[in-house]
Amino acid sequence: MKERVSILDGNTFLVCDRRGDIEPSFDFPTGLFSFDTRFLSTWLLTLDGQRLHALSIDDAQSYRTRFFLAPGEPTHYLDAKASVIRSRSIGGSFAEELTVLNHSEQEVEFTLRVDMGADFADLFEIKHERRKQGRTTPTVGHDKLRLSYRREAFCREVVISTSTRGEIDDRGMTFRIRVGPHGEWTTRLHVAAVIYGARGEDIRATLPLGGHRVAAAIHAEQDELIDRAPKLGCDCQPLAGAYRRSLNDLAALRYESITLGVRLLAAGLPWFMTLFGRDSIFTSLQVLPFLPKMVPATILMLAGLQGSRLDDFRDEEPGKILHELRYGETAGFEEQPHSPYYGSADSTALFVILLDEYERWTGDASLVRQLEPQARAALDWIDTYGDLLGTGYVWYVTRNPETGLQNQCWKDSWDSISYRDGRLPAFPRATCELQGYAYDAKLRGARLARTFWNDPAYADRLEREAAALKERFNRDFWIPEREYYALALDPEGRHVDALSSNIGHLLWSGIVDESRAARVAEHLLGPRLFSGWGVRTLADDEGRYNPIGYHVGTVWPFDNSIIAWGLWKYGFREEAGRICQSMLGASRFFDGRLPEAFAGYERDLTDYPVQYPTACSPQAWSAGTPLLLLRVMLGLEPQGEHLIIDPAVPEGMGRVELLDIPGRWGRVDALGRSRSPHDHNRGH
Numbered sequence: 001m002k003e004r005v006s007i008l009d010g011n012t013f014l015v016c017d018r019r020g021d022i023e024p025s026f027d028f029p030t031g032l033f034s035f036d037t038r039f040l041s042t043w044l045l046t047l048d049g050q051r052l053h054a055l056s057i058d059d060a061q062s063y064r065t066r067f068f069l070a071p072g073e074p075t076h077y078l079d080a081k082a083s084v085i086r087s088r089s090i091g092g093s094f095a096e097e098l099t100v101l102n103h104s105e106q107e108v109e110f111t112l113r114v115d116m117g118a119d120f121a122d123l124f125e126i127k128h129e130r131r132k133q134g135r136t137t138p139t140v141g142h143d144k145l146r147l148s149y150r151r152e153a154f155c156r157e158v159v160i161s162t163s164t165r166g167e168i169d170d171r172g173m174t175f176r177i178r179v180g181p182h183g184e185w186t187t188r189l190h191v192a193a194v195i196y197g198a199r200g201e202d203i204r205a206t207l208p209l210g211g212h213r214v215a216a217a218i219h220a221e222q223d224e225l226i227d228r229a230p231k232l233g234c235d236c237q238p239l240a241g242a243y244r245r246s247l248n249d250l251a252a253l254r255y256e257s258i259t260l261g262v263r264l265l266a267a268g269l270p271w272f273m274t275l276f277g278r279d280s281i282f283t284s285l286q287v288l289p290f291l292p293k294m295v296p297a298t299i300l301m302l303a304g305l306q307g308s309r310l311d312d313f314r315d316e317e318p319g320k321i322l323h324e325l326r327y328g329e330t331a332g333f334e335e336q337p338h339s340p341y342y343g344s345a346d347s348t349a350l351f352v353i354l355l356d357e358y359e360r361w362t363g364d365a366s367l368v369r370q371l372e373p374q375a376r377a378a379l380d381w382i383d384t385y386g387d388l389l390g391t392g393y394v395w396y397v398t399r400n401p402e403t404g405l406q407n408q409c410w411k412d413s414w415d416s417i418s419y420r421d422g423r424l425p426a427f428p429r430a431t432c433e434l435q436g437y438a439y440d441a442k443l444r445g446a447r448l449a450r451t452f453w454n455d456p457a458y459a460d461r462l463e464r465e466a467a468a469l470k471e472r473f474n475r476d477f478w479i480p481e482r483e484y485y486a487l488a489l490d491p492e493g494r495h496v497d498a499l500s501s502n503i504g505h506l507l508w509s510g511i512v513d514e515s516r517a518a519r520v521a522e523h524l525l526g527p528r529l530f531s532g533w534g535v536r537t538l539a540d541d542e543g544r545y546n547p548i549g550y551h552v553g554t555v556w557p558f559d560n561s562i563i564a565w566g567l568w569k570y571g572f573r574e575e576a577g578r579i580c581q582s583m584l585g586a587s588r589f590f591d592g593r594l595p596e597a598f599a600g601y602e603r604d605l606t607d608y609p610v611q612y613p614t615a616c617s618p619q620a621w622s623a624g625t626p627l628l629l630l631r632v633m634l635g636l637e638p639q640g641e642h643l644i645i646d647p648a649v650p651e652g653m654g655r656v657e658l659l660d661i662p663g664r665w666g667r668v669d670a671l672g673r674s675r676s677p678h679d680h681n682r683g684h
Contacts, residue, residue, distance in 0.1 A: 004030070006269055007090045009063045009218055011035060011255045012193065014094060015270050018054045020067040020086045021045060024119060029126050029270065032094055032158075032191065036274065036328030038126065039158045039193040040094075042117030042172075045086065047071050047100070047110060052084055062252035062618075063218045064089040082110065082179075091218050094191040102179040109178050114189065116172040118158045120149035122328035123271065124336050133333075138170035145173065154329055155196040163188040222251040229290050230661045232630070235654030238584040238592070242626040245592035249618035250287060250294070262297045268596060268619030275325045275340075277302060277347030278410055279621050281354045282558060286624030289631050292362050292662055299358065299367065302351055303374040307342050307381075312399035315343040315408075319381030321351045323405070336403060343405040344412070345386065345396035345434055348378045349441035356444035359452075360638045363664030368452045379445045379462065382438045388428045392472055393489065394438050395428035409434060410559075411502075411537065415544055416551035417488050420497045422543025425490035432485050433502045435473050436509030442466035443510075474513045483519045485512075499528060499539035501559050507566025517570045524563060525575050532603025533586045534560045534579065540600065547600035554612050557583055557594040558621035561628040568632045568648075577650030580629045587626065594622040634658060634670045641665055647672025 006015045012034040016022050022030040022043035032040035045052060052069035059065045067086040081104045088096040102108050120136060134151025144161040145168050162168075164187035166175040179185045197203045226247045234240055253266045255273065266272065267279040280302070284295045307320035314337040315323075326338035337343075352375050359368045368375075388395040398404030406414050409431045417431060418424055442462045450459035477485045479495055485503050486495035503520050506512050512520055523529060528539035534555035538545050547553045560579050567576035586609040587594050595617040599610035616622075633656060635646030643665050649656050649672040660667040 004270075005057060005059055005065060007059070007063055007065050007088065008252050008269055008273075009090045009092065012090055012092055012094070013269055013273060014040075014088075014090055016043070018057060018067075019045070019052055019069060020054075020065075020088070021051075024117065031121075032193065033123070033270065033273065034092075034193045035195060036123050036326050036331070037156055037193075037195075038121045038123075039118055039156070040116070040191065041119040041121065042115050044115040045069075045084070045098070046113045046115075047082065047084060049111070049113075055083070061219070062222075062248060063091060082108065084112075093193065096189045096191075097186060098189065099184055099186045100177065100179055101184045102182060105181050107178055107180050107183075109176070110185075112175045112177060114173050116145060116147075116160055118147040118149070120156050120329075122330045123326075124328065124330045127271070130330075134329075140168050140170055142168070144168070145170070151329065151333075154332055157194040157196070159192045159194065161190045161192075163190075222248065225251045225254075225291065225294075228293070228662075231659040233655070233657040233659070236584065236652075236656070238588045239626065239630070239653065239656070241592035242584055242587040242594065243630065245587075246623045246626045247290075249593060249623040250283075250291070250620065253618060253620050253623070254294075257301065262301060263294075264297055264301060265294065265620050267621070268616030270616065272616060272619070274327070275301060275322075277322045277324070278344050278350060281347060281350040282562070283620040283624045284354055285357060286558075286561065286621065286628040288357060288361050289636055289661060289663070290627050292358070295354070295358055296364070296367060299351075299355060299371070302347075303371050305340055306374050306377060311342075313337045313403075314339070314341050315399050315404050317342065317381060317385040319348065319377035319379075320385065321347040321378060323347060323408075337400060341404075343398060343400075343408050345394055345408040345431075346410060346437055348381050348386070349394070349434070349437035351375075352378050352441040352445050352448075353437065356448055359448070361663045363641075365452055368448055372448075372453050375445060375448060379441065382441065383465070386438070389491070391430075391493070392469060393430040393476075394434040395430045396434075397427035397429070411500075411551035413550045413552075415549075416537075417496060418498050418542070418544045418552075420499075420542055425488065425496045428491055429488045429496070431488040431502060432473075432477050433505035433509070435469065435477070436506045436511040439466050439469050439473070439511040440509040442469070470511050470513075473511055474516070478516065483516075484523050485520070498542045498544070499523060500542075501529060501535045501537050501556075501563060504535060504559070504563030504566050507570050508562050509566075510569065512570070514570075517572075521567055521570070521572045521575050524567070525578060530578075530582075531555055531600050532582065533598070533609045534582050535563055536600040538600075545600075548610075548612060550597070550612070553600040554597040555586075555600050555609070556597045556622075557586075557625040558619075561621075561625040561632075564629060564632045568635070573648035574650075576632050577648060580633055581650045581653070583625060583629060590617075593618055594625050595619065596622055630656070630658060634672050636661065636670060638663060643668050643670075645670045649674045 014032045015030045024041040031038040050071045055068040069084040070080040083101050085099040136149045139146040146159050148157045166173045177185045195203045232243045254263050255266050267276040280298045305322050307316040320342045322340040323344035324338050325340040330336040331339040386394040396408040443466045446459040446462035449455045487498045487500045488496035529535050538552045544552045564576040564579040589608045596615040596619040597612040633649050637644040651674050653674050656672045658670045
């Protein structure tokens, strides 16, 4: 598999190969992207007509990279008489400094060429290889190349300028240079991506942080955010490395909304650099004990875009929380329904859960009171539009069969929900974790109603409904002969009986009967689901199991963090610790950055975690995983005005110390140490 190298600064990111090159391919998409449009599809460097090869890459910082390159094949490195240093940074715009070094004793003439091109592809066009409907026009100047794209009122532009005079044509720039003995030559290229609004203004320039930022400003902003986070001291190097990398990635993934100008967390690079309801909520839950100030903007944005009408094209319904918000051409021309799109059946209940959890940590009662109408609308959605069949469960089926998502749970690929033999059930579907989220949302909504909304009658009603849902769920979803909960119910109420990681989310929600929790924990840590690196999305003896299938056998770090949290809630501290250890062990093989997903192969088979071929990296809820695992290991739980600390650090990790944990209590410290082998608490 080719290796991607990326740099990003929230709104803008660049993906290239190990040489720093960008080529217009679809099987390995690279480019300069901003707000769902690819502004560079070609950026290819040659020296005297030869492609270059990477000697080394310095990509320690998210917004800056250096490539050390030499011409010729790798076997010729020792004979290279020249090399090139390619230094680049990103901060709204993209800048690249090219330095050619002459290592010989004579003056040498070189021809340096950068092929440049912009296809202005929408991300959906890249994924599905769709042709553009508009027209691209090049304009060649004496020191710049301007490429403009227009389709009716939709206009995007990229302006490429150089600090050194060269030969500029509509496909790039050529520099014919002389470099003295052991000398060097440098030019600086600057690429500005322009998004025109309805009145012809550059929309990005109107954002609070502006369209362009220097590296020093990005560095200072990221450092400021990281400095606000609790300080970790520990004996476990994988934990220390993963924690630092997670904070760096979360800082880098923040972006400015083009509509409201607030700072939000993008879901992941390269495909999901935008707001996702479900992903943003789960990430917020993960980071809440560490960086609570990152959370309110997400809550407010989701509340502000809450569904208010019936719109089949967008899967919108009153009270529903969005799934995905896009800014590109296909959304603008309604070729895709993502402006925004509401095709998720879980984000609405999760919104209420996050609002309550946020208040429990921060004491921010004003936000809870401000968003009472939105929280009530979300709770109403659960019992109205969410309950499609009137059975008291949350079901889903898209209103838009042409472009809507088929599966609207977190496992939203087409084949993720199946019977044991691999058959796919009909729609609508009621997956098990949706019921757990609804149960939790009702209980949390009851607390908010009683404590902040002055509506005890509504609180009593929600608690009665939650209790009835729990009883009904444990009757209808439990498969007695297999002793686990069904993945889903089909439209006839029959069990969709595959064994999946979803049962771990049931523990997190609290909907599992105490008498069945131990059996659920055994399944999660048993050989069918647990690979040694983590819990697989689907058990390895199911019909659709594939260790490198997106949701049918891979291991997802975010999924495992929620499962660990659920095990902890039911008292299974050792089992939760095993997942923490496996995730942190895997992170060592990814330089501390857990990817979106990795293969479900047995640990003994591969000896290292095998990355899923097209996994996002960094991805927000994977970056949040080490943070939530820390919360689990230290047993952090808000209770009134206090933070309960009840550590259970897994064997071999030694000391784990987290200082200055923020919350309604001010800032407190937590310390935990590994337990001895005979001191396990195995839960209920």
